[in-house]
Every structure is written in structure tokens, then in C-alpha cells.
Amino acid sequence: MMVKTNRLYILHGCMFLFLMACLGCKPSVPSEYIQPGDMEDLLYDYHLADAMAMNQASGLDMSYYRMLYREAVLKKYGITQAELDSSLAYYYRNTERLKDIYARLSKRFSEEAVALGASANDINLYSSEGIKGDTANVWVSGRTTILLPQAPDNLISFAVPADTAYHAGDKMMLNFDAQYVIQDGSRDAVAMLAIRFGNDSVAKQLMHIASNTHYSLQLTDKERLGIKEVRGFVALPPMVNNKSTMKVLCLYQLKLVRMHEIAKPEDTDSIKQAAQEPSRLPRQKEKDDSVSADSPARVDSAAKAMKNVPPRPIGQPNTNKK
Numbered sequence: 001m002m003v004k005t006n007r008l009y010i011l012h013g014c015m016f017l018f019l020m021a022c023l024g025c026k027p028s029v030p031s032e033y034i035q036p037g038d039m040e041d042l043l044y045d046y047h048l049a050d051a052m053a054m055n056q057a058s059g060l061d062m063s064y065y066r067m068l069y070r071e072a073v074l075k076k077y078g079i080t081q082a083e084l085d086s087s088l089a090y091y092y093r094n095t096e097r098l099k100d101i102y103a104r105l106s107k108r109f110s111e112e113a114v115a116l117g118a119s120a121n122d123i124n125l126y127s128s129e130g131i132k133g134d135t136a137n138v139w140v141s142g143r144t145t146i147l148l149p150q151a152p153d154n155l156i157s158f159a160v161p162a163d164t165a166y167h168a169g170d171k172m173m174l175n176f177d178a179q180y181v182i183q184d185g186s187r188d189a190v191a192m193l194a195i196r197f198g199n200d201s202v203a204k205q206l207m208h209i210a211s212n213t214h215y216s217l218q219l220t221d222k223e224r225l226g227i228k229e230v231r232g233f234v235a236l237p238p239m240v241n242n243k244s245t246m247k248v249l250c251l252y253q254l255k256l257v258r259m260h261e262i263a264k265p266e267d268t269d270s271i272k273q274a275a276q277e278p279s280r281l282p283r284q285k286e287k288d289d290s291v292s293a294d295s296p297a298r299v300d301s302a303a304k305a306m307k308n309v310p311p312r313p314i315g316q317p318n319t320n321k322k
Contacts, residue, residue, distance in 0.1 A: 169261035
């Protein structure tokens with residue numbers, strides 16, 4: 001009886017572990033679609049193709065080179081445009097997988113930039129490690145996100161209240177890199193950064209995201225009013241005419257940077273001058289009490305001295321000179 005009870009406990013324990021393992025496992029991508037590792041490599045080359053086309057030409061020529069380079073990528077991986085579109089549509093419906101892919105792509109692009117000679121400090125400037133001197137990254141959400149042209153997935157917004165770490169004259173910067181995955185249509189996302197100052201006035205900057213590149217929005221407390229709150233958003237407008245066309249905007253390396261004002265050289269010079277001013281007051285007083293070189297007293301004294309010097313004929317040496 002005891003043996004049977006122990007076996008029952010063991011069986012229940014095994015079933016529990018099996019169910020936990022099943023719940024913890026993420027369903028695999030169906031075999032008819034491009035698998036995540038291959039999709040990551042393909043999108044990596046896809047974005048490189050777009051960058052090459054952008055550097056090669058502009059306008060209509062850029063569209064031609066983009067199509068040419070993208071076809072070369074498809075040929076490299078041995079897939080058709082229809083197979084790619086089908087797989088992109090799957091990841092379009094499973095945005096978490098697409099987000100994971102772009103998180104790895106972000107790391108690969110950074111490592112590639114360092115390998116080509118970029119400074120690691122430049123790549124990770126104002127990263128989530130936080131304060132570097134008088135500069136800090138106050139972004140609190142994830143550094144990578146995916147936007148789709150359907151609400152509520154087409155918007156990322158933030159609101160950061162100021163605290164005692166903010167100073168009058170601070171500058172705020174919203175930095176990120178944008179990557180589109182788009183079948184057709186325009187690249188028309190919008191980013192905004194806004195600051196509410198101590199007197200409740202508001203300053204804002206609006207920027208259109210039209211290409212795959214780095215973006216930076218900047219605002220400064222020029223009037224030194226103090227900052228109460230920093231707000232902003234990035235929005236991808238919904239598609240109206242063709243809802244079946246896939247459009248994805250990936251934002252990565254997201255940072256909201258606060259920078260303290262740096263004192264200008266002339267300001268430090270005036271401070272030094274003010275600090276030295278008291279020590280010059282006694283010397284100034286002594287100078288004022290003395291007789292100036294062109295005063296009447298000095299002139300009379302010089303005239304009396306000249307009377308005691310005998311006249312010297314022209315051409316003879318001065319015998320009075322010692």
C-alpha cells in the first residue's frame with residue numbers, strides 16, 4: 001500500500017513538471033515560415049541593402065538601387081519575395097517575436113559599428129548605465145519597441161516628472177534609431193518632445209521619421225525657468241486605404257538624456273574678477289592719494305629743478321650728466 005502511494009505521488013509530480021515545462025515553452029514558428037535565426041540574418045542584410053541604396057543615390061535612383069540590392073538579398077538566401085512577404089506577415093501578427101529579432105539586430109549593428117572603427121563609448125553614449133558626470137539617461141522603458149499602424153500598437157508615449165536632479169538651464173534630448181519594414185506606402189511616423197517649465201509654459205519639437213537612420217530631438221531651458229515635466233511620443237499613423245499592406249517601425253537605442261548647463265568661459269572670468277576686486281581696493285586708494293604725473297604740483301616741482309641746471313651751448317656734450 002505504501003509503495004502504491006509513493007508511485008502515485010511520483011506520477012503526479014512528473015505530470016506537474018511536464019505541464020510546467022509545456023506552459024513555459026514558447027511555441028515554435030511553423031515550418032512554412034522563415035525561422036527566427038534566418039529571419040534575423042535576412043533582415044540584417046535587408047537593412048544594409050537599404051543603407052547602401054541611400055548612400056548610392058537619391059530620389060528615383062534610390063528606389064531603383066533599393067530594389068536591386070533587396071533582390072540580391074533574396075537571391076543570397078534562396079527565397080522568393082512571396083515567401084518573404086508570407087513570413088513577414090506571420091511576424092507581423094506575432095510582434096513579440098519581431099521585437100526579439102530587432103533587439104538582437106540592434107546589438108549586431110552596434111558591434112558592427114565598433115568593428116568598423118566607431119568608439120564603443122560613442123555607440124553606448126548615454127546608455128542605461130545612467131549618470132556620466134552631469135549627464136543622465138532618464139528613459140525608464142525598454143530600449144527597443146515595435147510600432148504597428150493599428151491602435152493601440154501604433155503609439156509609444158512617456159511622461160517624466162522633474163525632481164531635484166533637474167537644474168535651471170538643463171537640456172533634454174530624445175534619441176533613437178528607426179528601422180522600417182514596409183511592403184508598400186509611405187514612411188510617415190512622427191516624434192515629439194515637449195517640456196513644461198516652471199511658469200507652466202510649454203516648448204516642443206516635432207520631427208517626421210521618413211527614413212532608416214538616427215534621430216535626435218532637443219529642447220533647452222534657455223530662459224532658466226526650471227523644468228516641471230518632460231513629455232513626448234512616437235506615433236505611426238494608421239493605414240486607411242490598404243490595411244493588408246504590412247508596415248512595421250522598429251525603434252531601438254531609445255534614450256531620454258538630461259544634460260546640465262556648462263558654465264561659459266566669460267562667466268568664470270567674471271567670477272574670478274569679482275573675487276579679486278576686494279584685494280585691489282587698498283591699492284586703488286593709495287593711487288588716488290598720490291600726485292598724478294600731470295598735476296600742477298608736479299609741473300611746478302619740475303620747473304624749479306630746471307632752473308638749477310646751467311644752460312649748455314648747442315653741440316657741446318652734457319657735462320652735468322652723471
